[in-house]
Amino acid sequence: MRFTSTLLVALRALRRNTMRSMLTALGMIIGVAAVITMVSIGNGAKAQVEAQVAAMGQNLITVMPGSFSSGGSRGGYGSSTSLTPEDADAILADVKNIDGLSPEVRARKQILANGLNWSTNINGVGPDYPYVRNWPVASGSMFTDQEVKSLAKVCVIGKTVVDQVFPNEDPIGQTLRIGNLPFRILGVLSPKGFSLFGSDEDDVVLIPYTSHMRRVSRQTNISMIRIQAAEPENIASVKIAVEDLLTQRRRGREPDFNVRTQEELANAASANAKTMTGLLAGIAGVSLIVGGIGIMNIMLVSVTERTREIGIRLAIGAHGRDVLTQFLIEAILLSSLGGLIGVAVGVGGSQLLSHYNGWPVLVPTMWIGISAAGSAFVGIISGFYPAYKAAQLDPIDALRYE
Amino acid sequence: MSSPVVQIKDIHKIYESGEVPVHAVRGVSLDIHRGEFIALMGASGSGKSTLMNMLGCLDRQTKGTYLLDGIDIDKLDRNELADLRNQKLGFVFQGFNLLARTTALENVELPMLYGRHRKASSEEIRERALHCLEIVGLANRADHMPNQLSGGQQQRVAIARGLVNSPQVLLADEPTGNLDSKTSVEVMGVFQKLNDQGITIVMVTHELDVARYCKRNLILRDGVVVRDAPVDGRSIAAEEMLRIKQAETAAKLTTAAQH
Numbered sequence: 001m002r003f004t005s006t007l008l009v010a011l012r013a014l015r016r017n018t019m020r021s022m023l024t025a026l027g028m029i030i031g032v033a034a035v036i037t038m039v040s041i042g043n044g045a046k047a048q049v050e051a052q053v054a055a056m057g058q059n060l061i062t063v064m065p066g067s068f069s070s071g072g073s074r075g076g077y078g079s080s081t082s083l084t085p086e087d088a089d090a091i092l093a094d095v096k097n098i099d100g101l102s103p104e105v106r107a108r109k110q111i112l113a114n115g116l117n118w119s120t121n122i123n124g125v126g127p128d129y130p131y132v133r134n135w136p137v138a139s140g141s142m143f144t145d146q147e148v149k150s151l152a153k154v155c156v157i158g159k160t161v162v163d164q165v166f167p168n169e170d171p172i173g174q175t176l177r178i179g180n181l182p183f184r185i186l187g188v189l190s191p192k193g194f195s196l197f198g199s200d201e202d203d204v205v206l207i208p209y210t211s212h213m214r215r216v217s218r219q220t221n222i223s224m225i226r227i228q229a230a231e232p233e234n235i236a237s238v239k240i241a242v243e244d245l246l247t248q249r250r251r252g253r254e255p256d257f258n259v260r261t262q263e264e265l266a267n268a269a270s271a272n273a274k275t276m277t278g279l280l281a282g283i284a285g286v287s288l289i290v291g292g293i294g295i296m297n298i299m300l301v302s303v304t305e306r307t308r309e310i311g312i313r314l315a316i317g318a319h320g321r322d323v324l325t326q327f328l329i330e331a332i333l334l335s336s337l338g339g340l341i342g343v344a345v346g347v348g349g350s351q352l353l354s355h356y357n358g359w360p361v362l363v364p365t366m367w368i369g370i371s372a373a374g375s376a377f378v379g380i381i382s383g384f385y386p387a388y389k390a391a392q393l394d395p396i397d398a399l400r401y402e
Numbered sequence: 403m404s405s406p407v408v409q410i411k412d413i414h415k416i417y418e419s420g421e422v423p424v425h426a427v428r429g430v431s432l433d434i435h436r437g438e439f440i441a442l443m444g445a446s447g448s449g450k451s452t453l454m455n456m457l458g459c460l461d462r463q464t465k466g467t468y469l470l471d472g473i474d475i476d477k478l479d480r481n482e483l484a485d486l487r488n489q490k491l492g493f494v495f496q497g498f499n500l501l502a503r504t505t506a507l508e509n510v511e512l513p514m515l516y517g518r519h520r521k522a523s524s525e526e527i528r529e530r531a532l533h534c535l536e537i538v539g540l541a542n543r544a545d546h547m548p549n550q551l552s553g554g555q556q557q558r559v560a561i562a563r564g565l566v567n568s569p570q571v572l573l574a575d576e577p578t579g580n581l582d583s584k585t586s587v588e589v590m591g592v593f594q595k596l597n598d599q600g601i602t603i604v605m606v607t608h609e610l611d612v613a614r615y616c617k618r619n620l621i622l623r624d625g626v627v628v629r630d631a632p633v634d635g636r637s638i639a640a641e642e643m644l645r646i647k648q649a650e651t652a653a654k655l656t657t658a659a660q661h
Contacts, residue, residue, distance in 0.1 A: 005515050016503055312499050315460060316563070317488020317516040319481045396460050399499065 006322075010330040013302070021334060024298045027291030028338025028378070029345060032371045034284035036346025039367045041353065042277025044360035049273050053266040055134065055192065059099070059232055061239055063087075063225040063246070066256035082256045085209065087246060088126075088225045095227075095241040097234040102126035102133075103209045104224045107217040111165065111205060113176040118164045121204045122178055124212025124222075130156075130189065132228045140172040140187025148208040151215065155183040158202035159191040176205070178216055183207060235261050288378060291338065296382035299331050303390045310390050311398025320391035327390050331383020332376055339375025343368050405472065407570050407602055408434035408457065413466030415452050415625075426452040428625035429466070434571070434604065439597040441613035442606045444622035451575070453622065454606050458491055458573050459483050471570050488517035492564025494574035494605075498556040500548040506559045507531050507544040513567050534562040538592050554585035561592055565601070572596065574605035578612050584646055590615040591639030615639060 014021040065083040088103040105124035110117055127145050130137050143154045155176060162171055175182045183205075192201040213219055229238045243259050250256065303310070310323055347363050354361035415427040427449045434440060444450040455461040456468060459475055468475050471490055478486060487493075492513075500509045510531040514522065522530075535541045538558040548556050557577060564572050574593070578586035586609075594615060597603050605616065613619050614637040621629035 002515070012503070308499065309501055312501065313512070313516075314484065315458075315487065315493055316513045317484050317567075319484050319516070321481075322516060396455055399495070 006326055006329055007333075009326055010333050013306075013330055014334060017302075020298060024294050025334055025338035025341065027294035028288070028335050028375050029291075029342040031284065031288035031291040032339045032342025032375055033346035033349060034287050035281055035371055035374075036343060036363065036367060037349045037353070038280035038284045039277060040346070040350035040361045040363045041359060042273065042280050043362040043364050044354070046270055046273035046277065047362050048360045049269045050266065052195065053262065053269055059229040059235055060132070060262040061227040061229060061235060061242065062260050062262075063091075063227065063242060064258045064260070065221070065223075066258050082250075083222050083225065084220065085213070085222055087249065087257075088222065090245060090249060091225065091227065091242055094245055095238060097230045097238055098227055099230045100128040100132040100228040102129040102226050103222045104129075104226060105209050105212045105217060105219065106223045107212070109178050109216065111161070111176055111178050113165045113171075113174065114169070116165050118161065120161055120164075122212065122216055123204055123206050124209035124216070125206050126209060128228075129206060129226070132226045135192055136190050137187040138190040140185070142206075143186055143208055148210050151211045152208060153181055153183045153211060153215070154186050154207065156187040156189060156206045157185055158189045158204040158206075160200055160203040161205055162188055178205070178207070181215055235263065288374065291375075292335070292378040292382040295331055295335055295379060296386060298334075299327060299383050299386035300389070302330070303327060303386045306390075307393065307398050307401040310393050311395050311401065314393065314395035315399060323393075324387045324391040327387035328380065328383045331387065332379035335375045335379030335382070336372070339372050339378075342375065343371055346371070404436060406433040406435045407471055408432065408604075409467075409469040410457075411467045413456065413463040413468060415449070415456065415461070416464045426625055427456070427463075430622075430625075430627055432620070432627070434602065436570075436602055437597070437600050438602050438604075439593070439615075439617040440604045441616040441619045442604065442622065443608060443610075443613055443619060445608070448622040449625040450606050450622045452625075454573065454575055454604075457571075457604060458493060459487050485517055488513055489567055490570045492561075492567065492569035492572040494557065494560050494564050494572065494577045496576035496579040498548070498553070498560045498580070500556055500559055500563075502549070503547055505545050505547060506535065506540060506551065506562075509548070509559055510534055510562045510566055513563060517567070531562070531566055534565045535559070537565065537596070538562045552585070553581050554588050557581065557585075557589050558592055561589070561596075565596070569601075571602045571604060574603065576606055576608070578607065578609065586612060587639050587642050587646065590637075591643060594639050611637070 063083065085103055088101060092098065092101050102125050107122045107124075108119065109122045110119050111122075126148060127142055129135075130142055137156060140156070142156055143152065146152075147154055155178075157165075157171060157176070165171070165176070166174070171185045171188060174185050176185055177183070189202070189204070189206070195201050207216070209222065213222070227238065227242065229235045239259050239261055243255075246257050246259075247255055313323060314320075347368070350361045350363050353359050410430060410432040412429045412431050413427060414425070414429055417424040417426060430449075430453060442450045442454060452461070456463050459470065462476065470486065473486065475483065475486065500506075501512065507528070511527050514527045514530065532541060532544060535544055538561050540555060540558050540562065543551060543555060543559075548559070551559065557580075561572075561574075561577075564574075572593075577593075578589055581589060590612060593603055593605070597617075603616075607613050614633055614635075616633055617636065618632050619629070620627055
């Protein structure tokens with residue numbers, strides 16, 4: 001039998017039981033729509049995490065102090081106070097393929113300006129900081145090396161600080177007090193948004209780390225060193241060189257620092273998102289299997305119902321293969337139509353979710369193909385047994401069937 | 403004389419499915435020539451349906467040989483048998499066996515969708531199916547669904563379907579079994595007309611008056627042919643139809659006179 005007439009026969013058989021066909025297809029629709037929606041949500045989350053990791057800067061390597069032990073009690077990473085500005089200078093001087101480097105010292109202080117006060121993060125950094133963090137100064141300028149060396153009382157502030165302290169005016173050139181010390185505002189950073197860990201990155205005042213250590217926090221160690229490798233392929237070698245140099249500078253003492261690359265951080269973050277996507281897709285996949293069982297069930301009913309029709313076809317010259325194809329195409333049609341509608345519902349549902357819940361949603365084109373092919377495959381698998389059963393019928397028995 | 407279209411030599415059919423083997427056909431030999439019109443008769447269990455199934459290549463004999471148009475069907479596999487049924491045989495069943503919710507025309511086209519007509523264009527197939535509906539006088543009902551047709555009309559559609567591949571033999575299994583006497587005459591008229599055009603017909607019936615429209619009657623009992631004779635004083639459907647119509651008119655006149 002020709003393919004087009006087989007297709008017509010299958011379509012007619014499906015139309016004959018419109019309600020039943022629709023309910024059967026609904027199993028596939030729900031399955032495919034669930035897969036598409038779940039993967040879209042998972043992908044959206046993963047993309048957001050990756051964007052946040054990228055926003056931390058490119059080719060980034062961070063050096064953090066190691067753990068500090070006192071009387072048998074061990075602190076976590078960063079508890080040691082061993083990282084110094086000299087370490088940072090040594091790295092900049094000795095390690096090759098470095099594009100930028102900035103020490104970082106942190107504190108939280110009350111600031112006062114314009115008659116308003118605000119508690120914010122005071123970060124002592126180097127002039128390379130905006131470059132290393134991929135976080136340009138939007139207006140005004142960053143402080144210079146000279147200002148760092150001279151412990152200048154200058155600062156660059158983040159968007160949130162501007163909103164809170166200088167709501168209606170240009171902050172550049174104005175003075176801001178940290179404790180009792182006046183700092184001149186040189187520039188405003190571009191908005192950065194929230195960090196990977198959920199804190200507001202724009203709620204910050206950047207001052208020279210030297211000024212921070214001597215005037216604000218009065219500490220001798222630094223919280224971390226951020227290093228930007230020149231090229232992605234330099235990251236590994238820079239990491240090793242930094243580790244070697246710092247170990248050497250500690251002269252045989254236990255290494256009390258920790259060097260991490262951005263990649264490691266990104267991997268950890270996106271591994272979470274990946275696990276979640278897999279889990280969601282797995283659950284949705286189960287509903288696809290359930291849909292397939294529904295199709296097989298209905299095809300078995302259909303074969304029994306149409307035993308006489310099969311008998312007629314076999315008696316007047318249909319080969320077993322013709323009957324097999326007829327029922328198989330019917331099953332594939334049922335599941336593929338369900339799959340296509342499911343893709344539409346899934347894509348639409350994802351958009352609705354992102355629109356009303358504000359979830360980051362990314363519809364993956366590859367998964368649309370996988371779902372469409374998957375639903376056709378489910379049709380073949382679940383349609384084959386009923387179709388085979390139909391093809392094996394004996395024409396005499398089938399004609400006698402009441 | 404040309405060689406017979408059906409040559410059966412001492413065929414047997416034994417069903418082994420039950421506890422006791424059933425010997426349904428016990429050595430039937432039969433030659434059917436082109437242009438014959440045969441009625442196979444017999445009581446229930448006489449083996450006539452089994453013989454019919456074997457004639458129709460739906461079932462295989464346990465023993466003996468069956469040559470259809472010179473082809474030994476014992477040597478054919480399942481698919482080759484299907485092709486043989488498609489090309490050399492036409493079937494008419496007691497229960498009509500038309501596909502539901504499929505127009506008369508599409509029902510008639512069905513055999514051409516399988517087998518050697520596979521390559522024919524849909525226009526050729528349509529034309530051929532319409533021609534066969536014309537032969538049985540139903541060209542004006544081509545677009546009707548089976549449930550919109552009377553029993554006699556459905557059976558005529560089934561006959562048209564049996565004719566569409568120009569078969570060597572048209573096999574009919576109790577074609578009038580589900581019809582009233584007048585419709586039976588109508589259907590037998592179609593068979594007689596086809597037979598007059600040279601088509602070979604074999605039918606199973608248990609109605610004596612229906613068998614009288616055929617040219618040759620075979621009586622089976624317990625799986626053997628007990629009588630094989632030409633029909634004397636054969637009924638002609640056209641004349642019978644005329645008589646029925648006159649009787650109906652008369653009945654109406656009588657009814658009218660009572661008023």
